[in-house]
Amino acid sequence: MGPNIRVILIICLQLIVYQGTFGDESSIELESLESKAEAFKQQSFAYLYAGETDSSFAYARRALTVAKSGLSISRVTSYTIFCAYIARAINFPKSALNFCNTALGYMSVSKKTAANMVYCHRIKGLVYQSTGAFYRAEHSFNEAIQISSTFNLPYYDLQIELATLFNNMGYPEKALHLYQKTITSSSLDSIPPETLLIVRGNIVGIHLEQMDLTQAELEYKPIADVLSDNHLINKSLASDFYKTKSGLFYLKGDFKIALSAIQKALDLVPTYDSRKIFKLNTDKAKILLASGKLKEALNLAKLTKNDLKTDKGSSTDPYQMVVTKLCADVYYQMAESDNQFIDSALVYVHQVGKIAEDMKSQLSFQQSQFFLAEYLSSSSQLGLDLAVKLWYSNSTDSNLNQIFQFMEASKNQVLNAEIREQSLASSFNKKQLNRLRDHKMLLIEAKDNVTKINLQTKILAVGDSLKSTLMEMVQKNKENITIADAQNKLNQDEVLVEFGEGQTALYSLTISKGKKTFRTLTQSKDSIRSLAHRYSLMVQNPNTPVKDFLNLSSELYQMLLPISIEASTITLVTSQSLHQVPFSSLVVKKTEARNYKQLNYLVKDYDVRYALSCTQYIQSIKPCKILGKIAAIVLRNDEEGDLQHHTHFLSDHISANGGFFFQNDPISIADISTTYGIIHFSSHSVYETKNDTFRYIKLPNKKELSLEEIYATHLENHPLIVLNSCETGKGKIVTGEGILNFTRAFSHSGAGSIIEASWKVNVQTTSQIFNQFYVHLNNHKNSSSSLNRAMTDYLKSDEVDNHLSHPYYWAGFKHFGSSCTTEERKDRGGLYFTILALISVIIGLAYFTIKKKQSGLV
Template sequence: MIRGNSMQFGSFKSILFILLFSISSFSQNLEDQIYNAIDIFVANPNSTTLNELNQKEFVFSKSVATTDEKLALVILYCNKGSFEMKTNLQQKAIDSYEKAWLLFSNNHLSNYDIIEFCLKPLGTLYTKTGNFTLAENIIKKYIFMAEKDNNQPNIISGYINLSIVYKTIGNHKTAIDLLQKVAKNQNASSLQKKRIQEELAVNTMGLQNLNSQEKITFKEFGTNAIQELKNKAWIALQNNNPDVALTYFEKAKTQFLKEKNIDARTLAKLYTEEASIYISLNDLQKAKNSFTKAYATLLPFNKIHTHLDTNILYSENTFLIIFDGLAYLEEDAQKKLKWYDLSFYVSDLIRDQLISQEAEIRHQIENRKRTEKCIDILWNAYQDKKEFRFLEQAFQYAEKTKNTVLKDRNHQKTLVEQFPNNPDLQLQNELVNKQELLINEYIRLQITQENQARLISLNNELATLSIQLKNLNRKINTTFKNKTETTTLQDLQKKLNEDQAQLLYYFWGKEKAYSFYSNNGEVIWKKITFKQNQETTLKKFIASFEEANTINSNVASFTTTAHSLYDILGLEQIEPQKNLVIIPDGLLHFVAFDALVTQKTNSKTYTTIPFLVYQNKIAYQSNATFYSKNVVSHKNNSIVGFFPVFKNTNAYLEYSIEESKVLEQNNATLFLNEAANRENFKKYCHQYGIIHLSTHGTSGSFSTPATLVFYDDVMLVNELYGLHDCHPDLVVLSACETGIGKLQKGEGAISIARAFQYAGAKNVLFSLWKINDFSTSEIMRHFYSNYNKQHSFFESNYASKLSYLEDEAISNAKKSPYYWSAFVYYGAIDSSETTYIYYYVLGFLLLIVLFLSYGRIARFLKRKEI
């Protein structure tokens, strides 16, 4: 029996009449109740009947047992979702469609067009709300289903909708490839052909705009009249003809408003497009009116509010365009910030629905741009009034959009530690790890182009798991409301005092950068403008480490560059001989600050060049929150080392054996040669406090992730993300480029080192370029020799570099910064055990003195009494 969606196909009464003779009386009664509830709602859909349907649905969901009852409930969910989608209750619509899909899929139901009435609108909603990973998963899912059934209309619709996802995230090339592929399908309906041509036109314009500085040229694709007029309007804007653009746009708007059943989101986007044209015409009041209309259009049930109330906002991308636009039009600085804060609020609502790193990272790119604008506003206010509150607020904006994905995962793990018996937190951790492992398997299969059937199966698993995880996240966020952790400058100063340290914190924007320098209770805020020569200096310094001979071939040029960058980055203000914490951003993630030069010099002898390493001990951190929370207590000093060596291959690491001997002296458990395989690493890594990996690493590329190489196989970053119960005190990555990866705004490099941070490593020591085998073994020898004495990661990293530079057996050429400055330590400033003992002894002696003093005072008082 085939059932349609009652919102589209009317009453179920005739079908129910037939069913009366074929089902039991109990099932008949419950199924009949469900369909009657649907009929009542469909006859008069409004907020009141929706509320009544929700109450009935809650009862039904607790009682359904048979296949027919469950199918009836699926249809109820789809009808409810259809109404919620049309009335801008987008999150509720998503919930309804997700319930329908999970119930349908988990119970292997059939005889219902689940693609048409559930998966298509669900994919559309995911796209509209910015959840592009889920949109991609669900659309691919129903494409696979349609291909299995050879359902050509749904296959074509799937490709069109998938192209819209890629178009929305700016991947116009992939969108065009999909559209051109499906355009050849002779089964496409006239309406589908029309959609294909419209999307081809929009994507072609988008691609031209991305790849060329030339003005966009219009190309006919047989689009509809409205789209053609809008295209001509945008081309006129590109050609600096806003008056012509407005003429075309008003014609398109007039035709558009004549259409029936215009959904609110499409209408709101029309108003935002209109506002952009008025901005080009410098008619700011009309632009503001258009943005205001767009906002009112998006309110559920057309509620008109005289003031902005965050309680009525929901996860909708168009709100971001509106609020950012109103911020742009506002002249008052504080009002500008309030508009941007509304954008951040909606952005957080959207982020709460995202369940993959890729989606979250992509989402925060726009937040970073918004953050830069807010900091610019506060910088100008600070220059005018010199009030500390502007500085503090700017710092909070910078920290809010730094490493949001890493911070979210760290927060999840912290909650599990605080509430180990909470089943929701345990399940969340399990699902996150499982998701990463499924993604890892999916990527590996895509790379090898093997087992297409498993790819389809994986997509289905990911789609189902993603929905389950998203709903669980929402429940946990409601239970544990204090999700966002904030670190104030006062908190930082307290931690810095404990560490006897100073802090240099960077925010790297598109057009300028800012630094916050904190020391001895004082905070200095500076702006770094991007002059052409300054940006060139930064890139030149980073490029110096790409080849071993670059620095040696022209030492004078390198020291000049290194000192210039030292000045540009504001390091002249730091206090010498005091611990320095650096929180980098943007390209600064790839800078070895140890190798910066503090003074001009003509020396070519590396031991006499004034490198920063001689002046300050440096620890790095990803963000201020991690730094303030990373408190070293008792360490697990057990060490495990993995040394594949790769003997008799082109990848042979000759000095890795010497490196292993150093660990052996520290009673480490070693896995050498064949034993240093992927499975042994996964099996034993969680049992030790220090994990040492002496191997090869790759930074990945635009299309492939970073990898760590074991004797038998490689491990992608995604598999590292999914490591279960792996939270060592330190991970030492004695391998090439383990800190290098695709640079993502706000999140940093998507590297092997970051993967270990995500998995739970408290501190990480890693490399920034292709390291030399010999010098690495020497650096590691000195590191562990010092650690054996002091038991301090921070001190040992610093001492290893000085010991290397002071080694007279090493030639001057091999003392180039290329050989010793590659390793950076992201972690706590941990005091050595000798320091702890010193304090214990001092405290014990103090107690003895107090005790003896107390005795003398007591005897003195007693004599006085006599």
């Protein structure tokens, strides 16, 4: 808008204000107040459209002040909501929230106020979303939808906004469900056609992310019809839809149409919308790369990267990661034909990590719709492929260490999901995060330098406190250990096998005291992932024919562990594709065995244990002695099954080593860990990957131990945690961060060793296995060896027939972390007897002395 038009608008509205202010003195005062408030409101609008944000906000507040001086409460409410609208429009989030809360305080829930209440909750949702407070945003949108539903108000727009929020939070299934619900709504006629097209465009985008081209094409057809008939007037929407078209044809492999569509999208974007231009240019560079135009792709990617940095002036912009990774991708393609480009590609891969570190240090990832872990994972995979290429051309220890670092990087990101879990878990951290956001909001609105300096000081203080709490585990994982460090810490009879994922290949690195071996697995990553999934289903189905199991199990063993292992202990650091494989059940040697009992399982020859990452495992290796006392948390009389069988073997262990059954007592895991060396859960667990609310271990008295509570707990003395609960190994797979589950939560809360159950296991066979586990543990075997021996004892038992020898019944238990042993329990009976005898003698002597004195007195 030109300056002349701004002046005309402001002058016209000044006249309106003057007319309202200096009208007929005999007019009714209320009408005068209303007209004056309305004039200020219109002037606020004018300043908003003219880009004069400070003046716009000032006049909005003047309108509210006038309303408060004599208008009804309903009119005051309306002007308060208007102030919230202006505050959000000019990016004053703190004020917007305050005005919304004030307006809601004026209203009670009724049909008359419903629309205003919905509007307030909607503004709150949008403000929270823009500041990264996603869970608050979700709550606000749900409040608005609930009120709308109660009073039969249309709420399709709220559903769309909530769906968009879910997609930004990383829940595409939830988003898709809400989008589909909107376009199949019974009130479809009331939804503007343009809005329906936007929803369809969003649905297409989700299908494209999930690589579902069939559904994407089906949903795209109405959009294509509009574009081809030139019905669409809005250029911004047309640009978005051409971008969608480009993405569709890109995945179909028709790069010519994809390139044409992305160029049309660029042509429709106004020059001032630099952010959108950056994103579209990045997409264009990706298409150029895919079509083999490497130099054009590289030039455009570098240009976009430089423009983005100039525009934002900050390395904490998440889109910097995208274009930097793109530059690395181009150099990788160039390195396919010329190894001299490997170093250039690696430079950009390391830059991606640096940008992520900058974002972590500023907590910027909390506000980003881009998932850092996803880009870091992709970058780590690319880096691993490059490092492998470099090592094959020059097999030095330095290059092998670089391979190792990239393998570890893909497991130690701990960015989005894990830090979010911790920050949500602890009420302290919740308050800190909220306080940090509040200070940042106030800083945006601050006008004088003194206020700004005070707020900046508070932000630094809160930020430092928060980072020291949240970043501790990240700092641990940042420590770059080397292969030599791992070799020094491993036991003489131990070998560590780590798996890493490239873009299309899987690799393994085997480390022992005097040896290190690197391999590229013979089949592609997708093929191995498919085999691993088939095997996972097979081991959970006890009716699988032994021949089918034997063939697949031995095939996987030969593929994953074909080398000669000269050790008694194997520690496995699996990759995302292999996390579901129970290695203990792999068949080492293919024989003519006709039943499950006779098979040569890996667990019969080796002590098998697991680690979340080599870094974490090596850091946790130390002499681990725990108290034998057990805190037994056993679920009884539950609708999912009574676990009374478990009380028998636990009672024996408690009799031998001391302990307590927690039944009706309040349970604090942190307090228990200070007294008991073993915390044993015989319970049922729930881990719903699509709903964060349902992730907990059931406790007695209908209580629950949530995943968030575990993350918020600090476990003293690093106890052994036995998760003898169904599916405690189940969890949510997050790209670049592995599987998030109860094991990972307990590990980061300080547990020394953890035993998990990967699937729902038979109660009676579980009792047999854990009875033997505690027998071996009481004989001072280490915890992982005790578990493995318990499994082999189970297989040797005469009570276990061929059917019960199927891995479903015994292979679901995995040991994570360093192995621990119980301290010998000192027999204090003799000491107690001696003390008691001494006390008796003292009392006897005192008695006779008193009697003697009494006799003398008489």
